[in-house]
Amino acid sequence: MSLSLFKFRDMVILGLHGVVVHKVRSVLTILGILFGVWSVIAMLAINAGLSVQSQKALRRLGSTNIIINSIKPETDAANSGAYNGALVYGLTLRDVERLGTNTPGVVESAILHKTQKTACAGEHIRAVGVLGIEPNYLAVANGEVSRGRFISDLDILLCRNVCVIPQSFANRMFPADDALGKDLHLLDSDGKPFHIVGIMETLPAALESQLGESGDAVLVPLSTSRAEFGSMTIRYSQGSRSVEQVDISQCILRMENESAVIRGAGVVRNLLQRDHPQGDYALKVPVEEIKLMKADMRRWNVMFFLIASISLLVGGIGIMNIMLASVTERTREIGVRRALGAKKQDIVTQFLVEAVTLTTLGGLLGIGIGTFVPWILQQILAIETLITPMTLIVPFVMAVVVGLLSGFYPALRAAKLDPIDALRHE
Amino acid sequence: MSLVKIDNLWKIYPLLAGDVVALGGVSLEIKAGDYVSIMGQSGSGKSTMLNLLGCLDKPSRGQYWLGDADVATLTDEQLSVVRNERIGFVFQSFNLIPWLTIEENVEVPLFYQGIAPAARRAKSMEMLSLVGLGDRVGHKPNELSGGQRQRAAIARALVNDPLIILADEPTGNLDSATTLEILDLFDELNQNGCTIIMVTHEADVAERTRRVIVLRDGELESDRTQAPQGGKR
Secondary structure, X not given: OOOOHHHHHHHHHHHHHHHHHOHHHHHHHHHHHHHHXXXXXXXXXXXXXXXXXXXXXXXXOOOOXXXXXXXXXXXXXXXXXXXXXXXXXOEOHHHHHHHHHHOOOEEEEEEEEEEEEEEEEOOEEEEEEEEEEOOOHXXXXXXXXXEEOOOOHHHHHOOOOEEEEEHHHHHHHOOOOOOXXXXXXXXXXXXXXXXXXEEEOOOOHXXXXXXXXXXXXXXXEHHHHHHHHOOEEEEEEXXXXXEEEEOEOEEEEEEOOHHHHHHHHHHHHHHHHHHOOOOOEEEEOHHHHHHHHHHHHHHHHHHHXXXXXXXXXXXXHHHHHHHHHHXXXXXXXXXXXXXXXXXXXXXXXXXXXXXXXXXXXXXXXXXXXHHHXXXXXXXXXXXXXXXXXXXXXXXXXXXXXXXXXXXXXXXXXXXXXXXXXXXXOO | OEEEEEEEEEEXXXXXXXXXXXXXXXXXXXXXXXXXXXXXXXXXXXXXXXXXXXXXXXXXXXXXXXXXXXXXXXXXXXXXXXXXXXXXXXXXXXXXXXXXXXXXXXXXXXXXXXXXXXXXXXXXXXXHHHOOOOXXXXXXXXXXXXXXXXXXXXXXXXXXXXXEEEEEOOOOOOOHHHHHHHHHHHHHHHHOOOEEEXXXXXHHHHOOOOEEEEEXXXXXXXXXXOXXXXXXX
């Protein structure tokens, strides 16, 4: 039953011939597979793009970081340390020391204290989050100063009134001038302006949780912040007054490596649960979130894949339908070929080659369009998409397999035709 | 020596209403170079006989020798090989594949032998020239007249150098002039040594052969030799 290589090549040519001769039928079949393949590719590319985008965002937080933010607790339980009617909550320096000492794998920690102030530059006045930080915050939080410099040890030591601001805020406060080197007044300070020593194109991602929608922030030396503004924030609203006291708004623990993050996160969680039963903190572990997201994306991938596979299945049913119609239409030809010496295997091969050729062509065209469509979506909808070799190979292989499976039954049916009946077929 | 030998050949179709005997114990021998016509009324078993001789069907009982092969015992695949290498078919309705050129149609038996395309093409051209279609090789069957199509079918039947040519009502779809043309071609082939077995219900066609076998109700009614009439002889 072995086909010679020579004969196999001719069978393939015969199959291709069948595809070329029945153009309309072939084009319609190819279209079915083409839509299936490109929809699988597009869905996988969009999902992969979203996954990469989210992972990038999380990695910007630092894959070796554990970030702890102070948050206002939902209950009044936080009020246990009330002082002068102030709501006291969040992390303290003692917490940071304890976390640094008891958590294995901590390389360094960076802390931040936030107060809400009003910034003023000429006629421009805006509410702004004033973030008191230490010089190491920049490296720990993966930040970058685009122009000028960051807060230095000397600024901390001398409690200097210097600040670093993001470019967006600089544009708002100094729309006509370069903000670098200018002075910024922060109301409630002792009146001495803050000299802008650095501009950041974007703020570190870890700060996002500390800022409002505007993203306006002024980064000042932690020592200056403590000296000028203290740790109390007084809010006035609808005739009432609330006072909050937060010692440390954010603490970032930089760990040795990603596995130290996983181990350390457990320890940090336990320590905080013990010391802050009121839940006035939020723990963010980017590595854990990336892992969860990857698992989530895998699930979405499977779901997208299944949904898109339905279109391939429909394409496959289309092929089977068309191949069955082809077998009926070509019954007499099958009879003639059998009479002239074609074995059953030859007939199976001929029809299988036709089916696989159709799906291969559909698959290749689908890959062409499938790579183009995500690009269009990227341009129009600003969705990040990602096409990997697997994004292309999987749908293509699926299309070929669909062709084989859907072509097999019609091919078998063709081969089983009785030559005499087939020759009599009108 | 006999080229075809059938001995007590039966073909029975089992049906719910009872068995139908299409061929009931026919025995005969055909020698190489014979020109035989099989005649009979509708339902006499001549098509069944042709299907069995052409290895398109298997007998229910009996023996069939084609050359040195006991065909009755062969598998489906082996029968395909016998059809491919030892038999040339000519059908009433030509049975050319419509989407192939006549040259490609003639190549079909060689294709299943795994012969190289160049050799296939050369052989097919040779056969088409033999039947007078050397200048129509690139034409599709629907671009040819009935007579030309049957000539192409004859070229296809000859291309594998068969032991026998089986023709099933080869002139049934042709007008009188073309019928004569095709019968002349058969005469010529037979004179060149081809063994031809032809099923026909037309007496004037059977007159062209040297031997006439008549079947009736699946049995051999008569088997006579004759001096061929008409044609170019």
